[in-house]
Every structure is written in C-alpha cells, then in structure tokens.
Amino acid sequence: MSTTQGVAARDIQANPYHPWPARITSITNLTDKEKLFELRLIDEDVREAFEFQSGQFVELSIFGVGEAPISISSAPSKQGFIELCVRDSGDVTGALHAKQCGDVVGLRGPYGRGFPFEEMKGHDVLLVAGGLGIAPLKSLINHIHDERHEFGKVTILYGSRNPAEVLFRYQFDMWKHRDDFDLILTVDQPDDTWDGETGLVTKLFDQIDVDPDNTYGAICGPPVMYKYVIDEMRKKDMDVDRIYVSFERRMKCGIGKCGHCGVGHQYTCVDGPVFNYWEAMNLQGAI
Amino acid sequence: MFFRVIDKVRLPDLVRGLATEYEVIAPVEKDGRFVYAPLEDPGLLRLDYDTTLLPPKKWFFPAEETLMRFRVADNEVLNDEVAVAPRVLFGLHPCDINALLLMDNVFTGKYPDPYYMRRREKTLLIGVSCTPSDTCFCNVWDTNEVHWGFDVFLTDMGDRYFASCRTVKGAEIIDRFVENRAVIDEDTREFQSVVHDFKDAFHRDVDTTQLPVLLDAKFDSPIWDEFGEKCLSCGACSMVCPTCYCFDVHDRLDPDQKSGVRARTWDSCQFKEFAAVAHGQNFRDSRASRVKYRYYHKQWGYLSKFERVLCVGCGRCARACPAGINPVNVIAALQTGEVR
Ligand SMILES: Cc1cc2nc3c(=O)[nH]c(=O)nc-3n(C[C@H](O)[C@H](O)[C@H](O)COP(=O)(O)OP(=O)(O)OC[C@H]3O[C@@H](n4cnc5c(N)ncnc54)[C@H](O)[C@@H]3O)c2cc1C
Numbered sequence: 001m002s003t004t005q006g007v008a009a010r011d012i013q014a015n016p017y018h019p020w021p022a023r024i025t026s027i028t029n030l031t032d033k034e035k036l037f038e039l040r041l042i043d044e045d046v047r048e049a050f051e052f053q054s055g056q057f058v059e060l061s062i063f064g065v066g067e068a069p070i071s072i073s074s075a076p077s078k079q080g081f082i083e084l085c086v087r088d089s090g091d092v093t094g095a096l097h098a099k100q101c102g103d104v105v106g107l108r109g110p111y112g113r114g115f116p117f118e119e120m121k122g123h124d125v126l127l128v129a130g131g132l133g134i135a136p137l138k139s140l141i142n143h144i145h146d147e148r149h150e151f152g153k154v155t156i157l158y159g160s161r162n163p164a165e166v167l168f169r170y171q172f173d174m175w176k177h178r179d180d181f182d183l184i185l186t187v188d189q190p191d192d193t194w195d196g197e198t199g200l201v202t203k204l205f206d207q208i209d210v211d212p213d214n215t216y217g218a219i220c221g222p223p224v225m226y227k228y229v230i231d232e233m234r235k236k237d238m239d240v241d242r243i244y245v246s247f248e249r250r251m252k253c254g255i256g257k258c259g260h261c262g263v264g265h266q267y268t269c270v271d272g273p274v275f276n277y278w279e280a281m282n283l284q285g286a287i
Numbered sequence: 288m289f290f291r292v293i294d295k296v297r298l299p300d301l302v303r304g305l306a307t308e309y310e311v312i313a314p315v316e317k318d319g320r321f322v323y324a325p326l327e328d329p330g331l332l333r334l335d336y337d338t339t340l341l342p343p344k345k346w347f348f349p350a351e352e353t354l355m356r357f358r359v360a361d362n363e364v365l366n367d368e369v370a371v372a373p374r375v376l377f378g379l380h381p382c383d384i385n386a387l388l389l390m391d392n393v394f395t396g397k398y399p400d401p402y403y404m405r406r407r408e409k410t411l412l413i414g415v416s417c418t419p420s421d422t423c424f425c426n427v428w429d430t431n432e433v434h435w436g437f438d439v440f441l442t443d444m445g446d447r448y449f450a451s452c453r454t455v456k457g458a459e460i461i462d463r464f465v466e467n468r469a470v471i472d473e474d475t476r477e478f479q480s481v482v483h484d485f486k487d488a489f490h491r492d493v494d495t496t497q498l499p500v501l502l503d504a505k506f507d508s509p510i511w512d513e514f515g516e517k518c519l520s521c522g523a524c525s526m527v528c529p530t531c532y533c534f535d536v537h538d539r540l541d542p543d544q545k546s547g548v549r550a551r552t553w554d555s556c557q558f559k560e561f562a563a564v565a566h567g568q569n570f571r572d573s574r575a576s577r578v579k580y581r582y583y584h585k586q587w588g589y590l591s592k593f594e595r596v597l598c599v600g601c602g603r604c605a606r607a608c609p610a611g612i613n614p615v616n617v618i619a620a621l622q623t624g625e626v627r
Pocket residue numbers: 057066067068069070071072084085086087088089090091092093094132135136247248249250251273560563564565566567568
C-alpha cells in the first residue's frame with residue numbers, strides 16, 4: 001500500500017480533492033446563457049504543472065456552492081491561461097456567471113481522456129458539434145489551427161437552435177472566408193440576419209466529401225444527437241474506431257471514486273469523457 | 288506467515304492490552320443484532336456474531352465526513368488535514384476483510400484518497416473465523432477465505448485460536464499483549480480439519496458462469512423490469528454493503544457565510560437523481576435501470592478494472608432489502624430468465 005503521509009496543502013499531488021485558486025482574467029458574453037471565462041491559476045507551481053489535452057475537463061469549484069465538471073475550451077498551446085465556455089444551468093454555473101473579472105474561483109484537474117490529437121495528425125478531420133458541444137471541440141479546433149500544417153482537410157459542422165445561440169460566432173464569422181477550414185454553420189430556426197444553413201446538423205453531410213480511409217471524426221453535442229451523426233459518418237464509410245464522441249454524465253469527484261458518472265461498465269470521468277465509437281458501442285446504454 | 292496459538296481464555300488479555308494503545312472497535316450486541324462499536328469492556332465482545340448491521344467500511348469511509356474547511360472570499364482551503372487516531376478493528380470476518388481489499392482498489396490508484404488511506408494506514412485489522420449464516424454466499428466468490436489484508440487472523444479451534452500473523456505489527460501485538468505458544472503439528476492438523484469443516488458448511492450455490500457476458504447480452508431482459516417493480520429505491524442495499532463506495536459531495540456554509548465545510552456522504556445508485564444532469568436529462572430514470580446498474584457495475588464494471596466482482600457475498604443487502612431482493616436470486620434470474 002502506498003503511503004500518503006502528512007497531507008500538506010502545498011503538495012499538489014497530496015489531496016486530489018483540493019481545488020487550486022484561479023483568477024478570472026476576462027469574461028466574454030457569448031450569448032444570453034453562455035459566457036467565456038479566461039482563468040489563470042494563481043500558484044505558479046500549480047500553473048506550470050497544469051498540462052492538458054483537448055477534450056479533458058476540470059472540476060470548477062466555488063466554495064459554499066459546490067463543484068461542476070467543465071470542458072477546457074482553449075487549446076493546450078495557449079500557455080498560462082485556460083478558457084471555459086459555461087452555460088448558466090444551475091448552482092455552480094450560476095454562481096460563476098455572477099462573478100466579476102478579478103474574482104477567484106477554484107480548479108482541479110485536468111481530468112479524463114481527451115481526443116487523440118497525435119494520432120489524428122496526418123489525417124483529415126471532421127468535427128461535428130451541436131449547441132454547447134462546441135465547448136470541448138473548440139479546444140481541439142484551436143489546437144489544430146495552431147498546428148494546421150500537420151493535418152489534411154479540416155471540416156467543421158456546427159448546429160445551433162437559432163442564430164442567437166451560436167457560440168463563438170465572432171470567430172466563426174471570420175473563419176467563413178478561410179480556405180484551410182471548411183466551416184458550415186446551421187440553425188434550426190433562422191432569423192433575418194442568418195445567411196448560413198438551416199436545419200439539423202446531419203443535413204450538412206450532403207454537402208461534404210469524406211475520404212473514409214483517412215478521416216478522424218469527433219462529435220460533441222446533446223445526447224440525442226450522437227446516434228444520428230454517427231449514422232451519417234457510417235454512411236460515409238468512416239471506421240468505427242476513428243469516430244470519437246465526448247459524453248456528459250453527472251459527476252461529483254472527477255477521479256473515478258464517487259460512482260456518479262458510470263456509463264456501461266466504465267466511468268466517464270476517468271475512462272472518458274472521450275471514447276471512440278467502437279468503445280461507446282460496447283458501453284450499454286451509452287448512445 | 289508467522290503462526291502462534293492462543294488459549295481462548297486468554298483472549299481478554301489481548302483486548303485489554305490493545306486498549307492501552309488503540310481505540311478498539313469490535314462487534315457487540317445491540318437490540319438483538321450486532322454492530323461494530325468502540326469496545327468499552329472486553330466482556331461485551333461478541334466473536335460469535337453472525338454479521339453486523341453495517342459493515343466495517345464506516346471506520347475508513349464514514350457515512351458523512353468533512354473533506355475540507357474553506358474560506359469563501361478568496362476561495363481558499365483553510366484545512367484539509369485528516370486527523371486519525373490509532374485504531375484496531377477486532378473480529379472481522381473474511382468477507383469483510385476481502386471487502387476492504389476491494390475498496391482499497393478504488394481509493395488508491397492514480398488519485399489516492401487521503402481520507403480513506405490515512406485511516407487505513409492507522410488501523411490494525413484482526414480477523415476471526417466465522418460460521419456461515421443462511422444469507423451468506425461468500426463461497427460463491429471465494430471470499431470466505433482471506434490471505435492478506437489483515438494483521439492477525441484468529442481461527443477458532445474450540446479451546447484455542449490458531450493465530451496467523453500477516454504483518455510485523457500483528458506479530459508484535461500478539462507477542463506483547465497475550466500469552467501464546469508456538470504451533471505444533473497437532474495444531475496444524477486441527478487447523479486443517481476446522482477450515483475444511485467450515486468450507487463444507489456452505490450450502491448456498493448460484494451459477495455465476497459468464498456473468499459479464501450475460502449482463503451485456505441480456506441487457507434488455509424483462510427480469511430487470513420485474514426487479515424494478517419491486518425495488519423501492521430506498522438505497523438500503525448500498526448503505527449496508529461493505530463494497531459500495533459511491534458518495535455525494537456538498538458544501539455547507541457557517542452561520543457567518545464567510546467560511547464553511549465541504550463534506551461527503553454515502554450515496555446510492557438506487558436514488559433517482561444519482562445520474563441526473565442539467566436540462567432535465569436523467570440517464571437512469573427508471574427503477575429497473577437503476578437496479579440493473581447496481582448488478583451491472585458490481586459484476587462487470589468493477590470486474591473490468593480490477594478482475595474481481597464487487598461483492599463478497601455477505602448477504603447484508605438481502606437482509607436489509609424491504610422488497611426482498613437478494614443478489615443470489617438476481618444472478619439466478621439472469622441465468623434462467625425467470626424471477627423467483
Ligand atoms: C465532462 C463534462 C464536461 C462539461 N463541460 C461543460 C462545459 O464546457 N460548459 C458547460 O456549461 N457545461 C459543461 N458540462 C455540464 C455541467 O457540468 C453541468 O451542467 C452541471 O450540472 C452544472 O452544474 P451546476 O451546479 O451549475 O448545476 P446543478 O445545480 O448541479 O444543476 C443543474 C441541473 O442538474 C439537475 N440536477 C442537479 N442535481 C439534481 C438532483 N439532485 N436531482 C435531480 N436533478 C438534479 C437539475 O436539472 C438541475 O437544474 C460538462 C459536463 C461534463 C460531465
């Protein structure tokens with residue numbers, strides 16, 4: 001048995017439940033319900049030890065309220081700061097939304113298994129997001145952007161309910177004119193300002209060409225979306241073990257102990273949240 | 288291992304000796320049932336108990352415990368030290384020692400849990416042999432034998448105990464606190480005979496062949512609806528289970544609202560909101576899905592990581608369940624497709 005002597009508060013590894021103070025360095029209002037928070041871990045040692053992969057998450061801690069798992073939205077290539085794209089959907093996320101720039105919150109992590117960035121290199125990438133599912137994919141998109149020459153064709157399909165709910169629209173509007181990213185946005189309910197596609201994200205598959213032997217897929221969105229997007233990818237003959245999905249489950253600890261995040265025979269927090277579709281097919285009740 | 292023989296009449300000496308240096312927790316009678324409690328007087332020790340209401344897990348993983356004190360203003364941890372006093376858990380049956388070994392797998396690993404681990408390190412375990420009761424089915428999982436995880440294990444041989452000392456600490460306490468002698472051939476023969484009789488005393492059997500495969504292949508079996516109909520989602524099965532470790536975490540503010548504690552409490556996958564997430568979604572909304580999950584995780588999820596099932600056959604859940612759900616029947620139903 002390993003020994004855990006004298007749980008010193010300064011020892012980063014000693015207590016995995018210990019959240020580390022992080023200062024909010026900027027807040028961007030993205031939509032009515034979502035804000036983008038940029039955070040900086042205050043302790044230099046903790047900050048330097050914090051290395052993550054796209055697709056991993058943190059436990060955001062606001063003492064007196066609680067903790068919530070949140071995907072990291074910024075790329076690992078962005079040093080010293082991390083970004084969280086958070087919807088106000090309850091106690092902790094609501095308390096975060098009430099914070100101001102300069103306030104301090106807590107973070108622990110990074111946790112879980114992210115997207116296989118290294119493995120994806122040298123291939124085409126097809127990323128499909130629905131709603132808030134863009135949050136973890138944004139990290140991957142930015143990371144690919146920073147090492148763009150390592151990848152083949154990069155296609156991003158992003159569906160939202162209506163134009164007001166499109167996240168990162170300022171950035172995506174600019175990207176529309178780039179020829180190194182094929183970006184297609186769609187909304188279910190368009191308005192007068194909308195010049196993109198309308199309808200469900202699955203409809204966009206008619207417009208894209210996929211090289212089935214050379215493409216990695218990544219999907220994140222509301223639970224109902226997975227099955228339909230995977231069907232489309234399978235119709236394009238993509239391999240089951242090159243399609244990656246990211247799951248949301250209830251989480252309390254983030255470190256494989258509290259049991260809340262069980263999916264099939266696995267725990268989402270440590271075995272996921274990113275699984276390939278072959279693994280996900282073997283998780284009873286996952287999709 | 289190092290073996291000694293202790294005269295049964297000498298056992299109170301051991302308890303009294305331990306009490307000078309440790310808090311002694313042992314099975315005592317309470318309202319006709321047995322519980323692990325601090326032993327005030329060696330005369331109250333009941334090594335003839337069948338099983339305790341609650342398993343020994345609470346001495347390592349309490350039903351509620353403070354993880355840390357915090358200050359709200361700067362979101363700082365004020366204190367997350369784990370204060371533990373040296374303790375002896377006296378009189379654990381093989382199933383309960385095996386259960387702790389299963390718990391250890393969860394609370395160690397990549398993220399060791401300091402709260403559980405500190406108590407584990409500061410606690411001596413003294414096991415004692417048992418007589419199977421009618422709800423025991425540890426034989427099914429081979430958890431009626433235990434080979435490590437204890438400091439001393441006492442096998443009852445009528446007028447004397449065969450003491451197996453697993454650790455240095457265990458050998459030390461036997462030598463220091465109780466008159467003992469070396470083992471002679473006759474003791475070893477008697478030991479063999481006693482443990483064989485013990486193995487022969489089990490009559491309960493259930494077919495566990497290919498359980499993980501069956502759990503997957505029969506995932507949509509109607510037996511789960513039948514068990515779901517019976518289950519009341521009371522969570523008693525998880526609370527009394529020596530291997531159930533799920534917990535909830537919540538913050539409690541002090542009256543001044545400036546500081547408070549973050550605490551964890553036992554939780555159960557049988558509670559409706561256990562897998563609920565934001566926006567009204569619940570991944571295990573139906574009772575059937577939750578009862579199924581308890582077995583699915585114990586006999587397959589845990590096994591996929593640690594190569595053992597997360598059950599030691601202690602029968603506590605069967606005794607506690609107001610709906611009469613018994614794991615032996617659940618496993619049998621999975622094999623036969625019929626709920627009895
Ligand atoms: C890996 C992962 C990554 C995530 N990434 C992001 C992200 O990038 N951005 C983001 O905004 N969100 C993300 N989430 C979702 C976020 O963690 C949840 O929305 C979380 O519930 C928010 O916590 P909260 O305290 O604000 O909400 P809570 O106060 O916990 O409540 C939210 C809702 O959950 C339900 N609920 C909570 N407790 C109970 C209960 N006891 N019984 C029944 N229902 C209950 C209710 O419907 C409630 O309205 C992620 C989740 C996971 C697992």
